[in-house]
Amino acid sequence: MFDTGQIFFNAAVTGSLYLLAGTGLTLTYGLSRFPNFAYAEFITFGGYIGYLFLQRADGSLPVALITAFFASGILSVVSYRFCFRPLIDRKAALIPLMIASIALGYVIRYAIGEVWSWSALSYQPVWSAFELAEIRVTALWLYLVGAALLTGTSLHFLLTHTKTGKAIRAIASNPELALVSGINSDRVILFTWFTGAALAGVAGVFRAADTQLFPMLGWDILLIVFAAVILGGIGSFYGLIAAAFILGLVENFGVVLLQAVGLSTEYRMAIAFLVLILVLIVRPKGLAR
Amino acid sequence: MDPLFYVFDTLVFVGIFALLTVSLNLEYGFTGLGNFGKVAFFMAGAYTYALLANQQLPFYLCLTGGAAVAGITGILVTFPALRLREDYLAIVTLSFGEILRIIIKAEEGIAGGVRGIWVPSAFAPLGSMRSLAVANVLLVLCCLAAAFLLAQLLAHSPYGRILRGIREDDVAVQALGKNTVLYKLGVLTAGSAIAGVAGGLFAQYMSFIDPYMFLPLVTFFVWIMLILGGPGNNWGALVGALLVELLNRGTRILKDYLTLPVDPNNLQFILFGLLIILILLYRPQGLLPEGPVKTAARRMFQNAPSA
Numbered sequence: 001m002f003d004t005g006q007i008f009f010n011a012a013v014t015g016s017l018y019l020l021a022g023t024g025l026t027l028t029y030g031l032s033r034f035p036n037f038a039y040a041e042f043i044t045f046g047g048y049i050g051y052l053f054l055q056r057a058d059g060s061l062p063v064a065l066i067t068a069f070f071a072s073g074i075l076s077v078v079s080y081r082f083c084f085r086p087l088i089d090r091k092a093a094l095i096p097l098m099i100a101s102i103a104l105g106y107v108i109r110y111a112i113g114e115v116w117s118w119s120a121l122s123y124q125p126v127w128s129a130f131e132l133a134e135i136r137v138t139a140l141w142l143y144l145v146g147a148a149l150l151t152g153t154s155l156h157f158l159l160t161h162t163k164t165g166k167a168i169r170a171i172a173s174n175p176e177l178a179l180v181s182g183i184n185s186d187r188v189i190l191f192t193w194f195t196g197a198a199l200a201g202v203a204g205v206f207r208a209a210d211t212q213l214f215p216m217l218g219w220d221i222l223l224i225v226f227a228a229v230i231l232g233g234i235g236s237f238y239g240l241i242a243a244a245f246i247l248g249l250v251e252n253f254g255v256v257l258l259q260a261v262g263l264s265t266e267y268r269m270a271i272a273f274l275v276l277i278l279v280l281i282v283r284p285k286g287l288a289r
Numbered sequence: 290m291d292p293l294f295y296v297f298d299t300l301v302f303v304g305i306f307a308l309l310t311v312s313l314n315l316e317y318g319f320t321g322l323g324n325f326g327k328v329a330f331f332m333a334g335a336y337t338y339a340l341l342a343n344q345q346l347p348f349y350l351c352l353t354g355g356a357a358v359a360g361i362t363g364i365l366v367t368f369p370a371l372r373l374r375e376d377y378l379a380i381v382t383l384s385f386g387e388i389l390r391i392i393i394k395a396e397e398g399i400a401g402g403v404r405g406i407w408v409p410s411a412f413a414p415l416g417s418m419r420s421l422a423v424a425n426v427l428l429v430l431c432c433l434a435a436a437f438l439l440a441q442l443l444a445h446s447p448y449g450r451i452l453r454g455i456r457e458d459d460v461a462v463q464a465l466g467k468n469t470v471l472y473k474l475g476v477l478t479a480g481s482a483i484a485g486v487a488g489g490l491f492a493q494y495m496s497f498i499d500p501y502m503f504l505p506l507v508t509f510f511v512w513i514m515l516i517l518g519g520p521g522n523n524w525g526a527l528v529g530a531l532l533v534e535l536l537n538r539g540t541r542i543l544k545d546y547l548t549l550p551v552d553p554n555n556l557q558f559i560l561f562g563l564l565i566i567l568i569l570l571y572r573p574q575g576l577l578p579e580g581p582v583k584t585a586a587r588r589m590f591q592n593a594p595s596a
Contacts, residue, residue: 110556230380267395
């Protein structure tokens with residue numbers, strides 16, 4: 001009935017996107033202990049920065065990716081420094097922090113709408129499909145999977161073999177103990193906010209290249225990314241790797257099933273929601289713990 | 290437009306949003322529950338009202354039906370997240386708001402999908418435009434008064450003190466032998482039912498609804514109203530709803546007279562977002578801070594002659 005190889009490849013592509021988009025979300029969620037809904041806009045912002053380079057057909061994807069990486073990272077650091085850090089210093093509780101992140105998201109989203117308008121834009125370079133071992137692929141999808149692999153390995157190296165990475169894990173598991181052990185948690189947290197959002201910006205470029213660019217781009221995938229973060233276990237990068245690909249699989253099989261039973265493919269988000277509810281009922285701590 | 294009708298229209302919208310804000314105040318202000326999917330329960334009430342009203346049921350039954358469906362939806366959606374930390378509830382309710390809209394949009398059989406659905410007016414037999422407008426205002430204000438009284442009674446009863454206790458220290462309340470999950474569920478049911486009534490009133494007043502009226506923006510507006518007015522204070526909820534709705538309408542009028550280099554709609558949301566962040570930073574208690582709980586003991590103490 002369906003082409004299993006193709007579905008698995010598509011799942012890898014979708015999962016790679018969720019991994020890139022969710023890495024920063026889960027790491028900062030673990031460190032700063034609140035879900036940052038403005039991540040949607042970090043993703044979107046990356047997409048629009050990429051547009052600066054990819055609005056011409058001869059635009060270079062690597063340049064767009066690298067610029068989006070730094071732009072979204074800097075946006076995240078600025079938002080931490082001027083919005084979240086002052087709130088945390090004033091002992092703001094969890095829900096006010098979440099509201100602030102939603103409010104900040106609106107500020108960024110409408111600023112993007114003001115600068116680039118609300119109508120959908122498209123990147124000009126075209127990545128045409130070709131067959132690779134009977135699977136339909138595009139170079140863009142291969143880059144995306146490659147970027148996810150690179151992220152996975154380098155973050156694994158970072159978390160296990162560097163001082164910063166160990167500090168990230170230490171702060172996430174016990175902030176007070178980390179502080180008395182002499183870890184400069186301010187610097188580590190800023191580093192994580194930067195890197196995480198930078199990867200989200202990269203995800204934004206890939207998403208925009210694959211579909212279209214519009215101010216709701218990040219918001220449209222944010223809830224699925226949240227489902228992945230919770231399925232993986234909040235704060236766990238390794239859990240997220242598994243969860244992102246599980247959600248990719250569930251979504252791609254789900255879409256085929258939806259088409260088979262004649263339901264709208266708009267329900268792909270509902271599938272992620274179903275996964276989220278099941279996780280909360282069965283294993284609220286997520287896969288990692 | 291006739292200025293009198295404009296005033297009535299404003300009153301109806303202030304009333305509907307005040308209902309939503311009062312309901313959110315029960316959940317967040319008193320109990321500390323972050324419901325980020327208010328729009329979903331508003332939508333459930335609106336669509337239930339529309340479907341029942343199209344069956345020629347009288348409006349009070351449609352409103353009750355809307356409240357019941359929204360309340361039950363509230364139980365079903367929030368229950369899986371209630372045993373967990375508060376951020377799970379936020380993510381679940383937020384997602385549900387999106388999902389419900391997707392379902393209504395995709396299933397044309399339920400209520401017309403993207404084409405929307407017409408809702409018969411409750412007061413069509415009244416005839417004249419003016420009496421129709423007055424009836425609408427009265428209906429909304431009566432519902433608001435009822436919900437407000439209920440919220441005040443809850444807030445100043447022993448039940449309300451337990452809710453505040455849950456907000457301040459969940460575990461301490463559990464240690465006193467209270468089943469906090471049941472209390473939270475009760476509050477979310479009441480809050481969702483009130484939001485359902487607001488939805489029914491909205492559908493009745495608009496006489497046409499479609500899924501694009503129920504964007505997450507509605508939830509955001511209700512949060513702005515509550516944060517501005519003062520969480521934990523029902524009067525603050527009313528003031529917040531009034532101020533934000535007036536601000537909203539004021540900018541809409543200004544648009545016609547001002548020429549700005551930026552799109553006023555974008556500017557409005559940027560300013561609202563910044564306003565929220567500034568309030569959270571510099572006046573987290575809102576315009577009207579939460580007052581002391583009124584109890585019989587306190588009243589006796591206050592009335593006692595100071596010796």
